[in-house]
Amino acid sequence: MIHSMTGYGKSVLQLPTKKITIELKSLNSKNLDLNARMPSIYREKELGIRKLLAEKLVRGKVDFSIFVETTAEDTSTQINTPVVKQYISQLKNVVEGSSEIELLKMAVRFPDALNTVREEIDENEWKAIADEINKAVDFINNYRLNEGKVLEVDFNKRVAAISEILEQVIAIDPERIEAVRERLNKGVADLKEKYDENRFEQELVYYIEKFDITEEKVRLKNHLNYFIETLNSKDSNGKKLGFIGQEMGREINTIGSKSNYAPMQQLVVQMKDELEKIKEQLLNVL
Secondary structure: OOOEOOEEEEEEEEOOOEEEEEEEEEEOOOOEEEEEEOOHHHHHHHHHHHHHHHHHHOOEEEEEEEEEEEOOOOOOEEEOHHHHHHHHHHHHHHOOOOOHHHHHHHHOOOOOOEEEOOOOOOHHHHHHHHHHHHHHHHHHHHHHHHHHHHHHHHHHHHHHHHHHHHHHHHHHHHHHHHHHHHHHHHHHHHHOOOOOHHHHHHHHHHHHHHOOOHHHHHHHHHHHHHHHHHHOOOOOOHHHHHHHHHHHHHHHHHHHHHHOOHHHHHHHHHHHHHHHHHHHHHOOEO
């Protein structure tokens, strides 16, 4: 079952004095590109969070955020009253006739006017936050799974289209060989020169063998089957599917270069179009 790398997960924890929101967003990327934003109090837990997200999300450009909103009279920042009063006293000597309010506005902007107390993590509180982080991870993984189901439907449709076009290629291949044979015969006849028919037949067989696409048809069919088999596996193998897509492209390109026959080349263009759409979507598969 494939997963998309695009996803979103959010979980909210309401504590007695604060509301904590955990948010996860992810987009496609070749590897795990994790950006974590959180209040400084939780920085010591960042390595553990990164390890968890690496295990659960594996790959993608991931933005992880913890937002804290204080909902009660609980703050780590306090006004340094003696310092502020001293600033106001000094300002009165500099700015005569100013109101206390104006002087206060200036004083609180000066250094040391506010004291910030270093908070320590409450382990019980962190346990509740960690549970919410796991919930957010579950939400984003469910989102990725649902997106993956949509991609899977599209992949099956496109692979079926390529398989159908390949059958048309196989059907017109004898016609193509005969057309090449007739064109060569006509070209030689137009020369109006005598030639060794046996030698000409040998050269004709050699020439036609160079344009034989039997191996390419067989390999492309195998790649299509392998793609579906990998798509239906338990794991989300985005990179593996990408490699199979590249091999499919090689076989289609070779058929196109060897075909030397307009109706077949038109079918090759159709297969390329379907494959390009597959490759574009594969960039988003985990």
